Amino acid sequence: MPAEQHKFKFNFKYFDIHCHAYEYSLNEIEYFLNNKILIFSVSEDLESIKKNLEISKNYNLPIFVGFHPWNSEKISKNDINFLNKIIKFENIVGIGEIGLDKVFGKNFEKQKEIFIEQLKIAKEYDLAINVHSLKTLKEVIDLVIKFDIKKVNFHWVNYSSYLEEIKNLGYFCSFNITIKNKENHKKALEVLDIKNILTESDGPYEYKNIKMSSIDVIEVVKEISNFYKIKEEKLIRQLKRNLKNFIKL
Numbered sequence: 001m002p003a004e005q006h007k008f009k010f011n012f013k014y015f016d017i018h019c020h021a022y023e024y025s026l027n028e029i030e031y032f033l034n035n036k037i038l039i040f041s042v043s044e045d046l047e048s049i050k051k052n053l054e055i056s057k058n059y060n061l062p063i064f065v066g067f068h069p070w071n072s073e074k075i076s077k078n079d080i081n082f083l084n085k086i087i088k089f090e091n092i093v094g095i096g097e098i099g100l101d102k103v104f105g106k107n108f109e110k111q112k113e114i115f116i117e118q119l120k121i122a123k124e125y126d127l128a129i130n131v132h133s134l135k136t137l138k139e140v141i142d143l144v145i146k147f148d149i150k151k152v153n154f155h156w157v158n159y160s161s162y163l164e165e166i167k168n169l170g171y172f173c174s175f176n177i178t179i180k181n182k183e184n185h186k187k188a189l190e191v192l193d194i195k196n197i198l199t200e201s202d203g204p205y206e207y208k209n210i211k212m213s214s215i216d217v218i219e220v221v222k223e224i225s226n227f228y229k230i231k232e233e234k235l236i237r238q239l240k241r242n243l244k245n246f247i248k249l
């Protein structure tokens with residue numbers, strides 16, 4: 001295989017770095033792929049990890065595996081062992097959706113414990129992480145620095161004073177369709193550099209009566225290109241470079 005050809009052998013134009021593909025129908029997944037969107041499914045628990053492994057094998061798609069902070073209380077030592085066991089499967093490009101949540105998450109100490117266990121695996125296998133950091137940006141940044149994680153994507157972040165630090169550390173932030181109506185996200189784009197940006201959907205999550213979907217990334221690219229006043233084609237090339245800096249394709 002020539003060096004420049006990535007192992008997923010898929011000639012994509014757009015990508016969705018954070019969706020929950022195990023909740024999509026197969027028709028939906030095929031629709032995204034037909035629209036040249038490379039989707040990266042994250043996981044949240046044991047069941048979604050197993051479903052993602054299936055999807056990944058069937059469509060040769062990259063996936064993230066891991067335990068969501070909302071599920072921390074249910075996660076046992078056995079589950080962490082399972083993660084360790086499957087982590088070398090070649091289509092796994094990172095660990096996610098992992099992180100901390102002070103709004104909807106319970107038992108913050110347990111969340112931290114499970115997050116740290118997964119950071120250790122990311123470090124050991126040199127994997128990227130896809131992070132959920134609701135009202136916990138400071139804590140997450142401190143931990144990823146402490147565990148020396150080099151490739152981090154902060155998914156669906158709002159503007160905050162910590163974005164400057166994220167930029168300086170060379171980490172990434174992914175934006176979804178909510179960028180259209182939220183000034184807050186535009187403010188985030190203002191602080192960040194174009195090199196820190198990735199596109200995502202968080203589909204099929206439902207937010208304020210909108211069912212988010214991987215097809216949204218086409219619109220997200222338009223929004224970002226308008227914001228930075230650069231041509232879409234040029235932005236797409238930059239986003240692909242960012243993606244390659246984030247994960248090994």
Ligand SMILES: [Zn+2]
Pocket residue numbers: 018019020042097202
């Ligand atoms: Zn998510």
